[in-house]
Amino acid sequence: MKPWRDERLRPVLAACVTLGFAVGVFAVSFGVTSVSAGASVGQTCAMSLLVFTGASQFAAVSVFGAGGSAASAFGGAALLAARNSVYGLAMAPHLRGSLGRRLVAAQLTIDESTAMAAAQEDESHRVAAFWITGLSVYLFWNVGTLIGALLGSAIDPKVLGLDAAFPAAFLAILWPLLRERRSAMAALIGASVCLVLIPFVPVGIPILCAAVGILVGVPSPSVAAPVGFEVQS
Amino acid sequence: MTWTFVFALAATAYAFKVLGLVLVGDRRLPSVLDRCLALIPAALIAAIVVKDTFSIGQHLQFDARAAGVAAAAVAAWRKAPLIAVIVIGATLTAALRAAT
Numbered sequence: 001m002k003p004w005r006d007e008r009l010r011p012v013l014a015a016c017v018t019l020g021f022a023v024g025v026f027a028v029s030f031g032v033t034s035v036s037a038g039a040s041v042g043q044t045c046a047m048s049l050l051v052f053t054g055a056s057q058f059a060a061v062s063v064f065g066a067g068g069s070a071a072s073a074f075g076g077a078a079l080l081a082a083r084n085s086v087y088g089l090a091m092a093p094h095l096r097g098s099l100g101r102r103l104v105a106a107q108l109t110i111d112e113s114t115a116m117a118a119a120q121e122d123e124s125h126r127v128a129a130f131w132i133t134g135l136s137v138y139l140f141w142n143v144g145t146l147i148g149a150l151l152g153s154a155i156d157p158k159v160l161g162l163d164a165a166f167p168a169a170f171l172a173i174l175w176p177l178l179r180e181r182r183s184a185m186a187a188l189i190g191a192s193v194c195l196v197l198i199p200f201v202p203v204g205i206p207i208l209c210a211a212v213g214i215l216v217g218v219p220s221p222s223v224a225a226p227v228g229f230e231v232q233s
Numbered sequence: 234m235t236w237t238f239v240f241a242l243a244a245t246a247y248a249f250k251v252l253g254l255v256l257v258g259d260r261r262l263p264s265v266l267d268r269c270l271a272l273i274p275a276a277l278i279a280a281i282v283v284k285d286t287f288s289i290g291q292h293l294q295f296d297a298r299a300a301g302v303a304a305a306a307v308a309a310w311r312k313a314p315l316i317a318v319i320v321i322g323a324t325l326t327a328a329l330r331a332a333t
Contacts, residue, residue, distance in 0.1 A: 160323060195287065
């Protein structure tokens with residue numbers, strides 16, 4: 001079935017367009033920052049096409065822009081990219097299929113696609129939400145980067161409050177998951193661990209450490225329920 | 234910035250992305266692992282929300298974003314569509330910044 005014909009995927013499509021716009025404005029700002037940090041237009045676009053992890057890309061060009069070394073730019077960017085491997089663990093059971101398909105899916109395994117997939121209750125919607133979100137963010141991120149790299153000046157995303165758009169969006173996506181008790185506990189532990197660690201460890205590590213929250217899944221559920229029919233409280 | 238840097242970072246980022254997918258692959262996992270992996274998005278996305286709301290780099294910072302995201306939380310609780318939540322969060326943050 002075509003996703004836009006499915007009533008329950010309409011909110012996903014609508015969210016993709018909105019998220020896409022916010023991502024696009026940030027991408028313009030990335031393009032500008034990257035070129036003014038000394039990268040060529042080609043290198044800037046290649047980063048968005050190949051690296052495709054916004055936080056890492058911003059971290060790398062900011063270090064270059066401030067006159068830092070390639071090693072420190074690389075280290076910071078790699079730490080921020082590491083969380084995508086954790087998302088891969090979560091998405092793997094849902095992204096079965098040919099090797100080629102999974103290798104493409106890997107490139108789209110980012111915050112937005114994982115969050116949007118996790119928010120769907122139905123397995124087929126989960127897979128559709130992952131692909132729709134991943135491809136939409138990929139498109140907006142790369143078009144925005146090209147525009148920024150060519151124009152060389154951008155609207156400041158902060159003036160539009162777009163830096164708050166992402167936590168707001170992720171919070172809304174997360175919300176329905178929190179009705180389930182163990183998800184709510186995992187979220188609470190993840191958020192607390194991250195907040196406590198932020199001042200003490202390099203950027204990127206607090207989010208990786210938030211993964212300890214998943215340990216609340218270790219005990220067997222007290223109510224024996226078949227998989228996919230979790231008791232909702 | 235050099236092309237070597239661009240390709241090295243691209244290879245590293247892709248290696249991270251593909252690692253989790255390959256590690257699990259087509260294997261059927263023990264149910265305890267299944268239960269834990271299913272909680273990854275809740276734990277990590279919650280962490281991203283607090284990081285993006287309350288910090289800049291390694292500094293904790295309480296500013297207009299907190300109000301914007303709080304309003305967005307109320308909208309999410311009232312079951313507003315995602316678009317409305319995003320617009321409310323961004324607009325309130327922008328308005329507070331413009332006013333101060």
